[in-house]
Amino acid sequence: MPDFEALSRNASLFVEEFGRTAATYFKPLDGEGAKAGGSDEVGDVVKTLGTVAEKWLSDPQKTLEAQTALSEAFINLWGTTWFRMQGKNPPPIAVPEPRDNRFAHAEWSTNPVFDFLKQSYLITSRWAEGLVERAEGIDEHTRHKAQFYLRQITGALSPSNFVMTNPELIRHTLEESGANLVRGLKMLAEDIEAGKGELRVRQTDPSGFEVGVNVAVTPxxxxxxxxxxxxxxxxxxxxxxxxxxxxxxxxxxxxxxxxxxxxxxxxxxxxxxxxxxxxxxxxxxxxxxxxxxxxxxxxxxxxxxxxxxxxxxxxxxxxxxxxxxxxxxxxxxxxxxxxxxxxxxxxxxxxxxxxxxxxxxxxxxxxxxxxxxxxxxxxxxxxxxxxxxxxANAFNMLRPNDLIWSYVVNNYVKGKAPMAxxxxxxxxxxxxxxxxxxxxxxxxxxxxxxxxxxxxxxxxxxxxxxxxxxxxxxxxxxxxxxxxxxxxxxxxxxxxxxxxxxxxxxxxxxxxxxxxxxxxxxxxxxxxxxxxxxxxxxxxxxxxxxxxxxxxxxxxxxxxxxxxxxxxxxxxxxxxxxxxxxxxxxxx
Structure with a gap:
């Protein structure tokens, strides 16, 4: 059980840090600022994915087939989850890729509730990827952009990123009575400040290195x-x-x-x-x-x-x-x-x-x-x-799960500073x-x-x-x-x-x-x-x-x-x- 007194105290500190972080994020920016052009970028995402959606909606028969495929996958998932609740061990409907470390914690598989969340996410994201792949009547550049943008969205929405849908994060938060969230929010504010109003996710501890001292030292x-x-x-x-x-x-x-x-x-x-x-x-x-x-x-x-x-x-x-x-x-x-x-x-x-x-x-x-x-x-x-x-952001977006969201979870949810x-x-x-x-x-x-x-x-x-x-x-x-x-x-x-x-x-x-x-x-x-x-x-x-x-x-x-x-x-x-x-x- 958590320390409820500490949990209450940390909840109060969390609210205070949240206020400071919000103030930092919404601080007016000078000149171009890091957020310049952000609305254009969001608009391109909406336009690109909207083009794919229009192609599917223009053909009611194909739309029905796509909806049916998703429904059948979830019906099968409900069935396997019910059997698991009865102590049986049916094979999963969807499993992560071998190199996907987001769901490595044992409870993603052993706990039927979190296993259901995991498989629901995998089924839905792969179904959406399939819609982009099979959309007819769009040029290849638009399809490429849609695949890229969808990868960013599905990476952001993974249940592994959120406290209440990640068994490892729930345990970690309870063990620390919420102190991890307070530390994480403080680091979040620092990283927004460092990014001059835009979140610049830290990936390492910069204090451990100095150019000419322990990097770039060949005489x-x-x-x-x-x-x-x-x-x-x-x-x-x-x-x-x-x-x-x-x-x-x-x-x-x-x-x-x-x-x-x-x-x-x-x-x-x-x-x-x-x-x-x-x-x-x-x-x-x-x-x-x-x-x-x-x-x-x-x-x-x-x-x-x-x-x-x-x-x-x-x-x-x-x-x-x-x-x-x-x-x-x-x-x-x-x-x-x-x-x-x-x-x-x-x-x-x-x-x-x-x-x-x-x-x-x-x-x-x-x-x-x-x-x-x-x-x-x-x-x-x-x-x-x-x-x-x-x-830097563009390069990180090429591998969002490894280079963005793993650090978001480690830094701002677990409250751990990254290693040098x-x-x-x-x-x-x-x-x-x-x-x-x-x-x-x-x-x-x-x-x-x-x-x-x-x-x-x-x-x-x-x-x-x-x-x-x-x-x-x-x-x-x-x-x-x-x-x-x-x-x-x-x-x-x-x-x-x-x-x-x-x-x-x-x-x-x-x-x-x-x-x-x-x-x-x-x-x-x-x-x-x-x-x-x-x-x-x-x-x-x-x-x-x-x-x-x-x-x-x-x-x-x-x-x-x-x-x-x-x-x-x-x-x-x-x-x-x-x-x-x-x-x-x-x-x-």
Missing amino acids: GEVVFRNDLMELIQYAPQTETVLKRPFLIVPPWINKFYILDLNPQKSLINWMVSQGLTVFCISWVNPDERHADKDFESYMREGIEAAIDAIGVATGETEVAAAGYCVGGTLLAVTLATQAATGNRRIRSATLLTTQVDFTHAGDLKVFADEAQIQGIEARMKQRGYLDGSRM FDLLYWNADATRMPAANHSFYLRNCYLENNLSKGTMVLGNVRLDLKKVKIPIFNLATREDHIAPARSVFEGSARFGGKVDYVLAGSGHIAGVVNPPAKPKYGYWTGGPAKGRLEDWIEAATENKGSWWPYWFEWLEKQAPERVPARKPGGDALPSLGPAPGTYVRMKA
Whole structure:
């Protein structure tokens, strides 16, 4: 039994905290504010799902069939529940997916009442998903959006999210006499305050990390800086290094140190230990001053300026390069530009979970139709950039049960602060996007897919990836929600030279950051990326361990000559400060 005196006291505290939280949420916002455009987004959800509903309601026979199917499922559920009440054990009507942890607590299955709630939810949500899947007369983009929005709604309405419908939360609340709800509401108010009026769900304890102290700690120096980026050269760890220097182009959505989380998981540190002269771009966290910095600016003032500086520091005119995610897309654009102009300074390229063909770009395409891009452009026009929290929210919505609702339950219902986790600390370290650059990217890649068609124009140059003949290592990850494996696979065919397609296990981050010392996932190799991805996987060779050594062997074959190790900056570029530099510390 709960402590009723404590329960009463906590109920009073809960009401007080609720008042403070409501006051924080409804506080007037300055300028654009985090809630700007919210009504437009809700309107698009209603319009999209309404389109699906109209298609069903326009055919009374199909509507009756759909209603009958749902009714029959519930009649069967009532029957099995009645048998369970009699002590029998009939098989369930609906069971969660094997990886669905929301219903892991034993009472979801052993208690007939909560088992009924669970199965009712599964039956209804799957029935709704079926309506979207089978709706006739709607275009595929509308269907895709409806599936995405429905996933957000069903995730939010799961009985696992609420105290009175979750047996684990009921027990937890009674054991704490409601103190968990008071703590949770206090954290809720803090997170709304941190989000400037919009809930920014915390996923980790940020106090456990500091850039340059226990994340992003590989030794090096900033050897060049301009308005868009700092260039870091890492200190050598071997007596000799490959003669050809190596440039890393990270995404400007999030920060570069995902590749340098800590010495044990750092791809950058491992590359240096293998004898590479590693340079890495650290993008500025842009503000209104960078509003007009477009895709060409990121190429000229980013990649090309970095290659210029590398030449000054090392005396080399050619580099190998790697691009991660949108950084890889920018690298591919640069390769096409160099191929078109004859300025071929990048001699081999590594693309990490990178899309160049956006035909099958996954759920992020939901946000990239003409109406939604116009809305994003209107919001960016007010300040000159897209706030970093908007991109963070979009990525979280790709896996709402894992990245949103599990933390909502843990933080605000159980009243538990999340654990310190370096990956989620990095994920929360948001970056803004300049208006000109982000608009170009959304329109030319997600909306019009111009790069893969050979119709993208940058700096008055039409770009054709078929003219790119250099060796390319193209890494995809099997469970990627951002750059789907199929999308990366089909993008391989857009280049004109030899492409080594490799498929790593896991997803967009864990599949890349998979060190040889403690590998969690394997990888597949299988020759040219031709035909269907499913057929390629079936014929591919599965390899245990990290893909990193396989990749380094590929890289070393391109240019095996070695020279004495180089100090950062050489004799020509004085240090502008130690790695990881100043731009990475700029907060959104």
